Amino acid sequence: MSGVELTADEVRHVAALARLGLDDAEVERLGRELTSILAHVNTIAALPIADVPPTKHSRDSADSLRPDVARPGLPREDALRNAPDPSADGFRVPPIGA
Amino acid sequence: MSGIDVIGLTAERAMGMLRAGECTSEELTQAYLDRIAAVDGDVHAYLHVDAERSLAAARAQDAVAGDALSGVPIAYKDLLSTKDVPTTAGSRILEGFVPIDDADVVARGNEAGLVSLGKTNLDEFAMGSSTEHSAYGPTRNPWDLTRVPGGSSGGSAAVVAAGCAPWSLGTDTGGSIRQPAAFCGLVGLMPTYGTVSRFGVIAFASSLEQVGPMALTVRDAALLHQVIARDTDRDATCTGPREPIVVPDAGRLDGITFGVPRAELEEGVEPGIRARFDESLAIATALGATIVDVELPYSRHGLAAYYVIAPAEASANLSRFDGVRYGLRVDAPDVRSMYEATRDAGFGPEVKRRIMIGTYALSAGYHDAYYVQAQRVRTLIRQDFDTAFQGVDAILLPTAPTTAFPIGARLDDPLAMYANDIFTLPVNLAGIPALSLPNGLSDGLPSSLQIIGPAHSENLLLRLGAAFEAEHAFDVVPPSMRSGA
Amino acid sequence: MSAPWQRDGYEAVIGLEIHVQLNTASKMFCSCPNNFGDEPNTNVCMVCLAHPGALPVANAEAVRQSVRVGLALGCQIPDVSEFSRKQYFYPDSPKAYQISQYDQPLCGEGIFRVPGADGFTVRLTRAHLEEDAAKMIHAGGEGGRISGSAGSVVDFNRVGTPLLEIVTEPDIRSPEDARRFLTLLRATVIAIGASECDMEKGSLRADANVSIRPIGSTEYGTKTELKNMNSFRFLERGVEAELERQLGLVQAGERIDQETLHFDPTTGTLSSLRSKEQAHDYRYFPEPDLLPVTQDQESLAALAGHLPELPVARFDRLSEAGLVEATALVLATDTGLAAYLDDLALRTGDLKIAANWVMGELQAHLNADALSAVQSPVTPERLAALIALVVDGTINQTAAKEVFAALVADPAATAAGVVQDRNLAQVGGDDALGEIIDAVLAAHPDEVEAFRGGREQVIGFLVGQCMKQSGGRADAKALQGLLRARLSS
Structure with missing residues (x-):
């Protein structure tokens, strides 16, 4: 896998998943950079460690659940304070589109 | 001018002055604000300073019979949310964002009576090792203004080194x-x-990062850590420290066994760093400690594992910046175009790089080969440390393989930039504590020693650090920052 | 199983994905109130709005209720489960990922039995806990905007509501069975008190995976997903329509596309929801902000031991007690009515008589007055007193209905009091009835003649006349006996 090279189409596909609108220059540059970073990352791809359990969490389990107690939410003006395009009672977004 | 010389002033000493009535918090805060006004134009370590707000907070502390730390100033990395005070994470996408609540660590600081001087610069979303990736321009190293202060908590480091705050909080995801x-x-x-x-x-990479103190002395670091290391009901992964944090005194190291992973030091370590490191081993021995070799065979794969896991988590953590509820929005005729335009304009190149790596590593067809494989390496790195700590109390390494590099030197080579964290990343992957402390100079720039311990060994690390610190007798004030310089 | 859907050599293969909003006090990952119908964006906080630095903390009660549902549905409960991030960008998803569960759900495989003479079983794949999305209110065209460019306003009140998603294997073979299964599953969740399961309010939502295949085949055809059918009737009709559509395609030699469909109940048609976006790639990975949830066997046993009687078990019990299937099913799926019945049966000592009253007069009154059983002024205690008067012959059925109506009208009235006040006690003595019979026979000589001439059905008329004469209070059985005796003498 060390010979991975990202094509421009692959870069655009990943950028689409991540909702990054890249211009052609960025696609070209990221393709190059990602290829070189992935080449390094791929040094672990061949390690024969399929039987090693993955570490999925940062620490051992702990009693981390919250009691079911409701508290009032924010005043609406605080909720909307940072909104780029607030309406009287909500957050406006452009049409969903095609 | 207030007449208080804050250059090289430790928080502990500032606390003593306040408690002895030698100065008020307002006077002390004003002295720092004066210092900031004098040098931050060159250093560019603060992103946000609100003098009136800081002085009002100081006066409030002067008006009450506060606790020990009441009235001592502090600086916060601009990754930490501060209620009613702009918080940017060093990113354009959060320009103008004003949090509606404090981060828990800031709330703890406020409860202890600490007075915020402002918010410090960082690599955008803490992604970087030089603070050059800030959307608001790089911070300069007070030891040499042509060099980087490191990162991502470069602003929090530079303000303390430049005498613009007695201490600060940073965050550490891979060495930051x-x-x-x-x-x-x-x-x-x-x-x-x-x-x-x-x-x-x-959040940058949730499973790797913690907040921690940055200070002039080990005792100051311990004092600040006492304030922030606490249980909370707002972070499901946090249960606080297992035992109270103790402010250490310098002492001998009899009975202590240090492990040194010599294989890790073979390549890429600057000679000056290596020389200072070897001198510290001699100091340890002189203080009564035993030095043995340890092996951390999977550590060398830490960089690869880290650059899958951290970007994977980051790619999801940064998806919320979509122009709907806060922050930047670039208008567009439909939602999807608005997302793409907003995120393209709001994120800098390094952040985009990491979002792309992370998205790729989690995407269909690559998830197991990259993400799961990296999690397996993470398991092995943890096991390496567990095994090592069966035979030693702590592990010694340099913190970084180099001293501060020139601004711009690594900007075009992401991998070279990432490689500066090879000694720090494995610690985050293992979730264990580590203390970095000054270790003399190499060509006039600070060298460093890192002491790594098993989980919940903070008190041990602080005690060991105090012992080295006393022997090193490092002058924390950069020559160019000395009074009259 | 009721008659499977089979047409022209093809059979239906149906699986369901059911979303149940849990009725906890607070949301899944923050302490905002879990309320329906409040003013937009008033039950929101940093977590709901996905502010930078906000972290989720899981609601213990939501976990507990999910496990109870899992136990009630016969699911295995694994020792460890974990939350995962399911990533997609949409304005209703503030983090652009939903905290859900991926390969380690709270509830594992199970088997759910729909009982009855034509009963069947459905295997459950899993049940996992996740958070609901926000609500988008599509704005009308605003002044000054280009036509068609009006956007939406997002209300984050609903975001973070605990949702339990229950997934079945494709074991259902007809639209009717899909409805029957969902009815019983809904009743089970309501019985344990985990949700109101109100389809109109969206606290119960069902998606159906539908395909057809040649009868006898063991392979599955290409399936389509029908989204959010918000009533049992729409579920049945939507699935029916989709099966017909697929059959039409297959018979025309066309391909069935794997797609998501929306059923429009007003037109009975299905439309594709598929956007031109590429297939979803949710990029699941374990949620690093939450630690795994562990279950110990002791607590699980305690939870299982404290479940109330569940609809399926209740159906079995009521059927065994002799109730007809339709009655047993109604009572099994209506926990309130069933509780009323059990209370009443305990007081009257006869489940069948109690069931007749509950299914008859009581249900009619509850429907007419829009009350639940527990809200009725006719408590089991009052009704039992009324039934006792019927059983001991004090009043007949006709009078009993009048007494019941009086008990509804006046919460202070007692059955015995009403009988006395209105003089409703049965006229049952031979003398009293004899007088009435004499009078009626004397007044209707032609009918008496006809009966004696062999037209036996005339007796019905004569009984009716006697009953009328008694003011409805005659003991009908005794009356008929006496009348026959008199006529044949």
Whole structure:
């Protein structure tokens, strides 16, 4: 896998998943950079460690659940304070589109 | 001018002055604000200073019979949410964003009576090792203004080294407290995962990062860590420290066994760093400690594992910046175009790089080969440390393989930039604590020593650090920052 | 199983994905109130709005209720489960990922039995806990905007509501069975008190995976997903329509596309929801902000031991007690009515008589007055007193209905009091009835003649006349006996 090279189409596909609108220059540059970073990352791809359990969490389990107690939410003006395009009672977004 | 010389002033000494009535918090805060006005134009370590707000907070502390730390100033990395005070994470996408609550660690600081001087510069969303990736321009190293202060908590390091704050809080995801502490000649503590609340810390890689103190002395670091290391009900992964944090005194190291992973030092370590490191081993021996070799065979794969896991988590953590509820929005005729335009304009190149790597590594067809494989390596790195700690009390390494590098030197080579964290990343992957402290100079720039311990060994690390610190007798004030310089 | 859907050599293969909003006090990952119908964006906080630095903390009660549902549905409960991030960008998803569960759900495989003479079983794949999305209110065209460019306003009140998603294997073979299964599953969740399961309010939502295949085949055809059918009737009709559509395609030699469909109940048609976006790639990975949830066997046993009687078990019990299937099913799926019945049966000592009253007068009154059983002024205690008067012959059925109506009208009235006040006690003595019979026979000589001439059905008329004469209070059985005796003498 060390010979991975990202094509421009692959870069655009990943950028689409991540909702990054890249211009052609960025696609070209990221393709190059990602290829070189992935080449390094791929040094672990061949390690024969399929039987090693993955570490999925940062620490051992702990009693981390919250009691079911409701508290009032924010005043609406605080909720909307940072909104780029607030309406009287909500957050406006452009049409969903095609 | 207030007449208080804040250059090189430790928080402990400032606390003593306040409690002895030698000065008020207002006077002390004004002295720091004066210092900031004098040098931050050159250093560019603060992103946000609100003098009136700081002085009002200081006066409030002067008006009450506060606790021990009441009235001592502090600076916060601009990754930590501050209620009613702009918080940017060093990103354009959060320009103008004003949090509606404090991060837990800031709330703890406020409760202790600490007075915020402002918010410090960082690599955008803490992604970087030089603070050059800030959307608001690079911070300069007070030891040499042509060099980087390290990163991502470069601003938090530079303000302390430049005398613009007695101490500060940073965050550490792969070395972001320890490496800038090393580059700026400071003490920095990366705590055990799950002992400091992450609530209100703008997330980069959730399973790797913790908040920690950056200070001029080990005792200051311990004092500040006492304030922030607490349980919380707002972070499910945080249960606080297992035992109270103790402010250490310098002492001998009899009975202590240090492990040194010599194989890791073979390549890429600057000779000056290596020389200072070897001198510290001699100091340890002289203080009564035993030095043995340890092996951390999977550590060398830490960089690869880290650059899958951290970007994977980051790619999801940064998806919320979509122009709907806060922050930047670039108008577009439909939602999807608005997302793409907003995120393209709001994120800098390094952030985009990491979002792309992370998205790729989690995407269909690559998930197991990259993400799961990296999690397996993470398991092995943890096991390496577990095995090593069966035979030693702590492990010694340099914090960074180099001293501070020139601004611009690594900007075009992401991998070279990432490689500066090879000694720090494995610690985050293992979730264990490490202390970085100054270790003499190499060509006039700070060198560093990193002491790594098992989970919940903060008190041990601080005690060991105090012992080295006393022997090193490092002058924390950069020559160009000395009074009259 | 009721008659499977089979047409022209093809059979239906149906699986369901059911979303149940849990009725906890607070949301899944923050302490905002879990309320329906409040003013937009008033039950929101940093977590709901995905502010930078906000962290989720899981609601213990939501976990507990999910496990109870899992136990009630016969699911295995694994020792460890974990939350995962399911990533997609949409304005209703503030983090652009939903905290859900991926390969380690709270509830594992199970088997759910729909009982009855034509009963069947459905295997459950899993049940996992996740958070609901926000609500988008599509704005009308605003002044000054280009036509068609009006956007939406997002209300984050609903975001973070605990949702339990229950997934079945494709074991259902007809639209009717899909409805029957969902009815019983809904009743089970309501019985344990985990949700109101109100389809109109969206606290119960069902998606159906539908395909057809040649009868006898063991392979599955290409399936389509029908989204959010918000009533049992729409579920049945939507699935029916989709099966017909697929059959039409297959018979025309066309391909069935794997797609998501929306059923429009007003037109009975299905439309594709598929956007031109590429297939979803949710990029699941374990949620690093939450630690795994562990279950110990002791607590699980305690939870299982404290479940109330569940609809399926209740159906079995009522059927065994002799109730007809339709009655047993109604009572099994209506926990309130069933509780009323059990209370009443305990007081009257006869489940069948109690069931007749509950299914008859009581249900009619509850429907007419829009009350639940527990809200009725006719408590089991009052009704039992009324039934006792019927059983001991004090009043007949006709009078009993009048007494019941009086008990509804006046919460202070007692059955015995009403009988006395209105003089409703049965006229049952031979003398009293004899007088009435004499009078009626004397007044209707033609009918008496006809009966004696062999037209036996005339007796019905004569009984009716006697009953009328008694003011409805005659003991009908005794009356008929006496009348026959008199006529044949």
